[in-house]
Amino acid sequence: MHSDHLAQSINKLVGKSDAPPVVETVPKRVSLAAGDLVRVRSEEEIRATLNAWNELKGCMFMDAQRQYCSTTQRVLKPVERFVDERDYRVKKAKGVVLLDGLICEGTPDYGRCDRACYYFWREEWLEKID
Numbered sequence: 001m002h003s004d005h006l007a008q009s010i011n012k013l014v015g016k017s018d019a020p021p022v023v024e025t026v027p028k029r030v031s032l033a034a035g036d037l038v039r040v041r042s043e044e045e046i047r048a049t050l051n052a053w054n055e056l057k058g059c060m061f062m063d064a065q066r067q068y069c070s071t072t073q074r075v076l077k078p079v080e081r082f083v084d085e086r087d088y089r090v091k092k093a094k095g096v097v098l099l100d101g102l103i104c105e106g107t108p109d110y111g112r113c114d115r116a117c118y119y120f121w122r123e124e125w126l127e128k129i130d
Helices: 002-013 043-047 063-068
Strands: 037-040 072-078 081-084 089-092 096-099 126-128
Touching: none
Parallel strands: none
Antiparallel strands: 037 072, 037 126, 072 096, 081 089
16 A cells, blocks of 8 residues: 555656546547637636646646637647657657647746747647637
């Protein structure tokens, strides 16, 4: 039993999630391409997909992303690889896209930031508009 508790503690430290499973049904992921028009699901729909750490499949839904809920956006591009600055390694991604012009300008904890990083959006949080 002690080893299970230790493994959970280590997983939390290195960013691995052992969160309880999502209670609600997660919408099916639809492959999106650059230029696709999408509706960002409502905050309630997105929250229903998140675990205790506000993540779906390792992708965090940030408080600043809430302002875009229930809006229409255009896909800039799918994310296939990115540099994870927590460990400076290139990571592979599936089902994550960038939306045109939706960038982070800072956080309440750290203040304003001029870096202009795009938010990561899980495809499950988006609904393709035909």
